Amino acid sequence: MKENVLLVYAPMDEYYFIEGVNDSPPLGLVVLQNYVTQKLGLQTKVDVIDGEYYCLTEILELIENGHYDLVGVQSMMASYNNTLAILKKAKELDITTVMGGHHATQLAERIITNRSSLVDFIIAGDGEEAFAALIKGERLENIPNLVYLHPKTKEIVRNKNKNVPIDDGMIDFFADKLLAQYKRKTRKNQLERGEELSSFRSYSHKGCSNRLNSQYCFFCGRADRGVRFKTPEVYIKELQHLASIPTTKYVFEIGDDFLQSQEWLARVCELKAKNMPANAIHLKIFARANRITSEVIDYLKRLDIDEVAIGFESGSEKILRRINKNALPADNLRAAELLYANGIDTIASFVLGLPGEDKKSLTETYEQAQRVAELSYKHLGKAPQEVIANLIEVNPGSPAYRKLEKAMPDKYLRADHLDVREVQDDYFSVLFNLISKDELESFRRELSKWGKQINKLGQYTYPAGWRREDLI
Ligand code: B12
Ligand code: SF4
Structure with missing residues (x-):
């Protein structure tokens, strides 16, 4: 049983950082926290950190000092460098790692193949049941939506897909100290928050x-x-x-x-x-x-x-x-x-x-x-x-991205580390000749x-x- 878990909405990479856009706890992670601690009542501490309010250095420090035994990250193409840095820090401390969300779901097999030293599991699709099962230490083959490298055969395994009943994903924004982070200044400290969230x-x-x-x-x-x-x-x-x-x-x-x-x-x-x-x-x-x-x-x-x-x-x-x-x-x-x-x-x-x-x-x-x-x-x-x-923005899983995979298979068919601007440039070059x-x-x-x-x-x-x- 995992006792101390950190879930991070990865901060956007420096190049793409936009100030002041996000002003609300990351729903996907709040739902996971609520499901485990409130719906199932597991005695596990689950911290949720929003990368709009914590910079990479602070998140790495949290991991260094937090005694976590599971770190989960929601990444996007524009936050992938920071995501890899977070996972690297967790792995240096021998912490189990998991990724989830739309971007990781679309690229699950590629991430597991290319980043096997950093990522133990991907939850592709609904996260509630699979996340709880990882915390409880259930047998991997029984965990729905889990994608991982088989410990013995080293082959990629994708377990059966399961949509979780949506009414199970209730939201409680008062959970733990979730809202305390929104009293902080945003990441670059450029904006003073005139009011609370x-x-x-x-x-x-x-x-x-x-x-x-x-x-x-x-x-x-x-x-x-x-x-x-x-x-x-x-x-x-x-x-x-x-x-x-x-x-x-x-x-x-x-x-x-x-x-x-x-x-x-x-x-x-x-x-x-x-x-x-x-x-x-x-x-x-x-x-x-x-x-x-x-x-x-x-x-x-x-x-x-x-x-x-x-x-x-x-x-x-x-x-x-x-x-x-x-x-x-x-x-x-x-x-x-x-x-x-x-x-x-x-x-x-x-x-x-x-x-x-x-x-x-x-x-x-x-x-x-x-x-x-x-x-x-x-x-x-x-x-x-x-x-x-x-x-x-040409995101994996989109028909636009599939055009790129077809036009530039060597570059895009197996890649997980994508640069937003480079992908966009390639798309413009291919589509507009x-x-x-x-x-x-x-x-x-x-x-x-x-x-x-x-x-x-x-x-x-x-x-x-x-x-x-x-x-x-
Ligand atoms: C709200 C939102 C945002 C918010 C982010 C809020 C936040 N902090 O979470 C803001 C406005 C900041 C945002 C920004 C962007 N977004 Co947005 N956003 C959404 C939106 C509308 C809702 C997401 C949501 O809260 N869903 C509800 C929750 C409950 O579901 P969920 O997030 O999927 O979470 C479940 C599972 O995915 C899983 N899960 C999620 N995270 C994790 C993590 C772990 C560790 C585990 C185990 C499981 C897990 O478990 C959850 C419960 O089942 C979606 C579209 C949609 N309707 O879903 C697009 C969407 C996610 N965004 C998208 C995009 C492209 C972007 C931007 C790149 C857009 C841009 N050009 O600026 C930026 C990138 C920001 C970044 N940091 O890199 C795409 C992602 C596509 C892809 N293949 O990656 C989506 C799917 C929209 C679309 N139609 O294409 N976004
Ligand atoms: S298919 Fe079109 S309408 Fe539906 S979520 Fe995607 S962008 Fe929005």
Whole structure:
């Protein structure tokens, strides 16, 4: 039985570090902690550390002095160098190591092959049961979702996949000293926190119905399987819990398709009306344009939803048809108009550098973003809170990444250590046939120029000194 466990959301590598983006405990790790200590009641101490608030040096010190017997890391492509450093420190102290989350799930076999001296286990998919089983020291072959090197044959073993009942993943943000770290300054100590943690995340469901199709969004790297909703009863309990945290101003509901089932929404509204006062908590959600209808607007209002984030992705019809988004520019604008007309802010997010991107499509995208801003002025009398444009990030598991694996198999078919910018450069070179460095740089400059223009359209009430347009 493991007695002292550390779970780390790895800090982003120095090159990619962005200040002030994340403002809430990492849900995936909180759920694991809650499952082991509260649901199962195991006598194991599980610390959760958020790499937005602890730098690498501090995390390495924690491991050095913490007497841990299991260290788990959630990594991303942009935090992989730090992830490897954390695992190396754990291994120097002979601590068992495990990785999990979308990125590790997508690359499980490659990581186990290439990093066998640093990583003992990967939990591919839902982590709750497998994490608890590792703590309890169960037989490896019986642990669902576990990927590891067989101790005798040295072959990679991938145990059977199992989705954990989603209602088991309850959230208790009061657990242990979880929230104490958010009283710290953020990593680079550039921003003074003017207030205690004011935004929390909830997840009403896992998975995305679009991902069930064989043709899903071109840039999507998510790794969970199937679509599973919490029961309305459990979800409302979670919202009540979040509303009871005195500093909470709003909840960011991170499920990708919150408006998927009207029956579910109707029951959540009913329970909320019975159990929570109006305005007890405000929500931001993600939604698909095609689900924003007049019936749905009523649910949004009853649930105190103030902001809806929609992946517009592009203003070009040609591009939207190519990336399998299942929505066209006109659908996106119609959704934004309906939301604004009902007093709800729309966060329009765009991805630049999608297949077929050219001057015409970039102009169309910028014009689409301007239209969103105009609608916001027309109905709310202000700029939209956020308009987001990012250069495409080519994540493992996405169709975009598969194009790279096909075009450059020697480089990408077996790699686990990926550099965000290099992968992006290779993707641009392959998709847009850019041969020289100059061509690549000028393509990037063009995308960035449009991205900056788009990002300027939002009002961004973020801390002083934080400028969204500097990010692109
Ligand atoms: C919230 C969120 C964020 C937050 C991070 C919050 C946080 N601290 O956790 C912010 C805004 C900072 C963020 C940033 C980014 N994100 Co993000 N994010 C999400 C989002 C919307 C929800 C994640 C979540 O909380 N899920 C709910 C929890 C309960 O599920 P879970 O995290 O999957 O955890 C379960 C299992 O995965 C597993 N598990 C997870 N971690 C671990 C660790 C261990 C040790 C173990 C054993 C198990 C385990 O157990 C958990 C319980 O079952 C997902 C999409 C989605 N809807 O899931 C994208 C997603 C994870 N993000 C993604 C990406 C690409 C990014 C960015 C790179 C985007 C960017 N360009 O900036 C950055 C990278 C940040 C970094 N540090 O490197 C991709 C990842 C794709 C991939 N193949 O890696 C996703 C899947 C979106 C997508 N559709 O592609 N993100
Ligand atoms: S990017 Fe597309 S496929 Fe992926 S979660 Fe969002 S809507 Fe679903």
